[in-house]
Amino acid sequence: MTTMVAFSLGNAGQMKGALSEPPGSGKVGGLVVVHEWHGLNEVMRAHCQQFAQAGFLALAPDLYHGKLAENDEEAAKLIGAFDFQKAVGELGHAVGYLRSHPRCNGRVAVAGFCLGGALTLAAARYVRPALEAAVPFYGLPRIAPEEFARVKTPICGHYAKVDDWANPSVAEEIQKAARSGGGEMDLYVYDAGHAFMRSTDSSKFEPKSAALAWQRTVEFLHTHIG
Structure with a gap:
């Protein structure tokens, strides 16, 4: 079941989010799911539900x-006014909300798509206490790769061979920088294009790559957050 919740941003008020709880009543790993540049749409809600069915508390x-883009043109306008650094801070509050949730075992990860993928890497670098x-x-x-030599959070990255947005x-x-600093990063590159996980877009969706990436992600998350 997915419900809308609100959580504190400290002195900056509150933020809303879609929360999906897994079946049962036991404690599980928490997962912050970061949306694409279109915003918190039905695709992202569906991802939350999928992660919950896989056994995670997904937010x-x-x-x-409250804003939502119906197409790429509208998304580009939203990105033009988007404060990336502020969003990283907001993700930190989302992580804190999950850590304190009654269903969470205290271990929290972040997973994101497109814009959310960039924010996920930034969160791995800057959110404290560190993500699991x-x-x-x-x-x-837009962070120098060498900065990731400081990151000890395990990373599992999924990228496309043909991608003008994320080379x-x-x-x-x-990955090289993270490993040089003693960190852990698995990197998978798929025979697909950008947004290959977006099941509602037949021009982007690549089902074989999406299924494999999903399997790898769930296994990785169960290893690190339970």
Whole structure:
């Protein structure tokens, strides 16, 4: 079941998000699901539900605060006014909300798509206390790859061979830096294009790559957050 919840942003008020709880009543790992540049739409809600069915307490925060893009043109306008650094801070509050949730075992990861993938990597670098895991899908932040030599959060990255937005060669540089600093980063590059997980878009969705990425993600998350 998915419900809308509100959580504190400290002195900055509140933020809403879609929360999906897994079956049963036991404690499970928490997962912040970060939306694409279109916002918290039905695709992202569906991802939350999928993660919940896989056994995680999944929260998708509304980083656009009620705004939603119906197409790429509208999304580009929203991105033009988007405060990336502020959003990383908001993700930190979302992580804190999950850590304190009665269903959470205290271990929290972040997974994100497109814009959310970039924010996921930024959260792995800057959110404190550190995340237990991070799973970026085809997104890259404007952070020098060498900065990830400081990241000890385990990362599982999913990227596409044909992608004008998130070049997998940059992801490889991030992986190299993370490993050089003693961190852990698995990196998978698929024979697909950008947004290959977006099941509602037949021009983007690549079912074989999506299924494999999903399997790898669930296994990775169960290993690191229970």
